[in-house]
Amino acid sequence: MIPLRDLLWVAWYAAAAAAVVAVLGLVLLHLLRSRSVAVQLAVVGVATVLATVSGIVVITLLMYLDEHDRAVALAVVIAAGTVAMGVSALLGRRLVAANRVLVEAVRADPYRPPSVPLPKELALLARELDAAYDRLAAAHEREQALEASRRELVAWVSHDLRTPLAGMRAMAEALEDGVVSDTETVRRYHGRIRQEIDRLAGMVDDLFELSRIHAGTLRLYRQRVGLDDLVAEAVAGTEPLARAKGVRLRGEAGPALPLEVDAGELGRALRNLVVNAVRHTPSDGTVEVVGGVEDGMACVTVSDACGGIPEDDLPRVFDVAFRGETARTPGGGGAGLGLAIARGIVEAHGGRIGVANAGPGCRFTIRLPPAG
Template identity: 65%
Template sequence: MILQIVAVTAGLGLVIAGLGLALLWLLRGRSIGIMLAVVAVVTVAATLAGVVAITIEMIIDGHPKNVVLTVVGVAGLVGLGVAMVVARQVVAASRRLVAAVEAVSPSSDFVPASGRLPAELETISRALEQAYERLREGRERERALEGARRELVAWVSHDLRTPLAGMRAMVEALEDGVVADEKTVRRYHNQIRLEVDRLSHMVDDLFELSRIHAGALRLVPRRIGLGDLVADALAGVEALAKAKGVRLTGEAAPVLPVYADAAELGRALRNLVVNAIRHTPEDGTVVVRAVADDGTVRLSVADCCGGIPEDDLPRVFDVAFRGEAARTPGPDRGAGLGLAIARGIVEAHEGAIAVVNEGAGCRFEIRLPISGPAD
């Protein structure tokens, strides 16, 4: 008899379960509340079918049979009611979550849904909050980059327009014969050559910066000694330092190898040294050091510029940033790209670059790993 009851109950349960799964498949695109209700109905129906089968098999008649069926029916309705309540709560929580997502605008942050949510929906809410935070940070970076690009275009346009206008005036004076004496003609020619050189450097910087921003900077790393790198950088800017009346000092450990692209890293270091010379007054000193420190090397350039305003420190490496006092550069000033290029080159080497106020000026510092894949 027991085997027969088990067989009948299992058979009815499987039939009802199959019908329930088929119904869930048909309703797979509907509300989760409806799906939960179907699950509850299938569970109650399978239970009722088993109880009815047992009741019939045990040949319960009369009042006991009615009592059993009534109790089972009431229990099924209670279970169905509880399932409906749970379904309504889940649906309400999901709607609150959807409303919180729909309430987000391009100018606002994601505000989590009010009230407590089921654990799974709470996890989704936290994930959405983190995703919207990343999107917001991305939008801010894009706005900052767009602002920097517009500022760069405006400043470069100004820096191009001014020397071009001067060269045009000098060329016209030479063509029209307004200037005829040899000394003035020679001075005009020298000035035109200097302006052409400055414009060429500006174009080179713009090209380098565009490669960095496009991710097209291709490094050819190898083991190099920083002593040689410092010496080459100082030799390349010696003429500028003498013209400005600035003393240069270089210090490097005897054996200090680093895995890097010598040409690109040398350019980054020269940019820092040139920037230091330009902002150091006459008779000031620029010190370049290369030291090892706990698995990394530090390349530092210290100047006597008088320091950088604290509000400007976070923007020093931004494209075209010169500071309020230097928006109109003199003949020896660049387009404000040198520090941005240095940062791009250092980051391409998986290093870090920073600036701090120190002593009579500020100190720029590059940090790089001592060794690389060549070890």
């Protein structure tokens, strides 16, 4: 039986020899860190085999074997090492081939996940790349839709600015040149100019609000308010417009439901919906604003008598500058930003907004989470 002391010495020399080879392999890997995976795998395989072989060689030299036994041991070690390096190279080639398949899939346009089986890590990377490409495609579609909306917005705003500006210029020149001098006409011109200025100021305010929403800089100052208070304020604020057009405006809300919202911003969104409903409802029509609770969410519906919205236009109602068919064209002008602003404000509160045809017109619905 070999004494324990001798075994410890053998283990020490074998470990020292293997450690020297391992250190050399690590240094070589550091120098080749920017090379291909195949080269690095080859270095790992060779270093592993040489570390084992070096330990065995050292042991054969220390054990004072005769020439025959030493030659046999070294032959066995060399043969085993050669086979081990071959297996290592084969496995490395398979891994490199799988990596090449993934690279070719990434270079393809459009990207498709590889159909061949991959190692677990590369398969996980392929799934993550697939998800990333889906997110990029969705972001690209949103960017294209937003760019189209911006172009449409510029066209609409240019048209809506040009008309009142031309009218104000004509009236200002008439006043300046003395073409009109009677008191009644001068007063009417001044009143008309003031109305157009207020309208343009509202358009500029809407553009500023929409830019904050799109830029993600809309600041909400939340406070606890009642849903019934929001409905009452929206109805009271649009009552003069409804009365002037001959539209009946009704508002009601169930028991007070507390909300943690920015009352000013959310009130603006709700007023936009009510104003939109009044403008598109014919005289003697009715607009109803109803607040309540549905599936644990605060719910406000604004129903009008506009005659309905074409089904193809429903998904685009909240797009920037969308006006749709003649039945939805605002009688009072505007840049078509009210509904887009309403959607941005509601979504900033963590809520949802939608529209559907119902009865003699359509119904806009806002859903908001109640206060915690």
